Amino acid sequence: MHDRIYDFSQLTHHIDQALRSVMSPTWTVITELVIIGLIFLGFYALLGLFLVYAERKVCALMQNRIGPNRVGKWGTLQTVADLIKLLTKELVYIKRSDKFLYNLAPFIVIVASFLAIAAVPFAKGLQAVDLDIGIFYIIAVTSLGVIGILLGGWASNSKYSLIGAMRSGAQVVSYELSVGLSLLSIVIFTGSTRLSTIIASQADGWWIFKGHIPAVIAFLIYLVAATAEINRGPFDLPEAESELTAGFHTEYSGIKFAMFFLAEYMNMFLVAAIATTLFLGGWMPFHIGHWDAFNRIMDYIPSIIWFFGKVFFIIYVIMWFKWTFPRLRIDQLLKLEWKYLLPLNLINTIIIAFIVMMGWYF
Numbered sequence: 001m002h003d004r005i006y007d008f009s010q011l012t013h014h015i016d017q018a019l020r021s022v023m024s025p026t027w028t029v030i031t032e033l034v035i036i037g038l039i040f041l042g043f044y045a046l047l048g049l050f051l052v053y054a055e056r057k058v059c060a061l062m063q064n065r066i067g068p069n070r071v072g073k074w075g076t077l078q079t080v081a082d083l084i085k086l087l088t089k090e091l092v093y094i095k096r097s098d099k100f101l102y103n104l105a106p107f108i109v110i111v112a113s114f115l116a117i118a119a120v121p122f123a124k125g126l127q128a129v130d131l132d133i134g135i136f137y138i139i140a141v142t143s144l145g146v147i148g149i150l151l152g153g154w155a156s157n158s159k160y161s162l163i164g165a166m167r168s169g170a171q172v173v174s175y176e177l178s179v180g181l182s183l184l185s186i187v188i189f190t191g192s193t194r195l196s197t198i199i200a201s202q203a204d205g206w207w208i209f210k211g212h213i214p215a216v217i218a219f220l221i222y223l224v225a226a227t228a229e230i231n232r233g234p235f236d237l238p239e240a241e242s243e244l245t246a247g248f249h250t251e252y253s254g255i256k257f258a259m260f261f262l263a264e265y266m267n268m269f270l271v272a273a274i275a276t277t278l279f280l281g282g283w284m285p286f287h288i289g290h291w292d293a294f295n296r297i298m299d300y301i302p303s304i305i306w307f308f309g310k311v312f313f314i315i316y317v318i319m320w321f322k323w324t325f326p327r328l329r330i331d332q333l334l335k336l337e338w339k340y341l342l343p344l345n346l347i348n349t350i351i352i353a354f355i356v357m358m359g360w361y362f
Contacts, residue, residue, distance in 0.1 A: 006303040009125025036128050040117060044266060049079045051265040054312075055319055062323035086261075089254040094156055097251070101155035106252065106259035108148030113266040115141040120273045121195050123283045123303040134195035135183050138274060139176075145263065146172040149248050152260070156251035164247025167237045167330060171228060174337040175235075178225035181345040185211075185218040185352045186278040199282035206281035212360075214352045219279045221345050223317065226275070228333065230267040233322030237330050272314035276307060280314075283307040 019028045053068065053076060060067030068075030094102065116138050121127040131137050146169055153165020187193055189211055190201045201207075207215050228235035237247075249260045276282060283303035287295045328336070 007124045012125060047269060048262045048265050052079045058316065058319040059323050086258040087255055091254045094251050097157045098155040101151045105148045105152030105155060106256045109145050109263040110259050112141055112145035113263050113270060116270050119195060121199060121277060121282055122307055130196050133193050135187060135193045139180055142270060143176060153248035158251050160250045161248050168231060168248055171237065171333065174334055175225045175228040178221055178337060178341045178345050179229055181349055182218045182222035182225065183278060185349055188352050188356050195277055198278060199284060202281040202284050208279045214348050214355065217348050221341055222275060225341060226271040227318055227321055230264065230271055232268065232318060234325035234327050235333055236327060237333060268315060268318055272311045275314050276310040280310045
């Protein structure tokens with residue numbers, strides 16, 4: 001029923017037919033690509049502004065402070081003021097830096113998150129591209145971001161930047177394994193890597209409930225490993241202010257610094273969106289067994305609200321991590337992955353494969 005009420009595929013089909021009636025097939029495709037690109041650009045900018053504001057308010061809540069409250073109602077325009085400041089700031093060029101790679105690095109980081117967001121299913125029929133290998137595609141393109149960090153750190157010709165970039169490389173390569181294995185657990189449950197198929201498999205219950213304790217363990221490991229992979233606290237060693245000034249983006253200013261800053265928040269959104277899609281039913285509503293009246297009420301909540309509600313809950317948890325736990329040392333960070341998370345993940349994956357083989361899940 002929920003599929004029938006809030007299905008965006010009819011809207012997108014009508015737009016496609018309207019464009020085809022006035023354009024050739026080639027120009028129709030080009031126009032659609034431009035429209036999708038502009039929508040994503042606007043979404044990217046607005047979401048970045050909102051998440052920076054949310055981070056400040058969550059930080060203030062955790063530390064019993066007020067947070068931004070001067071510019072605009074409840075400080076809502078503070079992030080807009082900061083954006084204008086960053087866009088108008090002078091770009092400082094570093095002597096003896098590799099100028100080409102130095103300028104290229106922020107674009108690689110931004111493009112990596114842009115590529116990944118294309119595969120995210122926001123609602124029924126509201127997805128830029130639905131690939132057969134959706135999960136592997138997202139893992140692949142999000143891994144490209146570390147190339148930009150490594151290039152930026154090395155090309156800046158700064159010891160702080162280089163140390164931060166090397167830390168980030170070691171961190172991402174390590175925690176990528178746990179992220180991949182956690183996502184593989186849902187692939188084993190569903191037998192598909194297509195994101196729309198994974199969401200459809202959760203129509204009768206989200207995998208975090210249907211998959212028993214192993215699915216919960218995979219979800220918790222994913223949250224920890226993905227938080228480390230996007231360099232969020234308490235795993236923010238690559239940009240540890242007390243040691244490395246600002247780590248890999250120490251030598252960046254103005255709009256280039258803004259690109260690194262924005263990419264971190266977009267990566268946080270992507271991590272939450274992937275967790276929502278695989279473990280929490282994506283845009284599927286919350287249903288309880290044979291409670292038909294309750295389930296019908298849940299069906300009337302728009303699918304896009306379900307999706308963003310779950311995503312913002314996970315983002316809140318990730319922010320909660322940052323403002324609750326102290327920063328780890330680099331040896332503790334790597335020990336957590338190689339000695340604890342990875343072995344636990346391997347054992348958990350084997351248990352899930354056995355459960356699926358025996359047909360013991362709901």
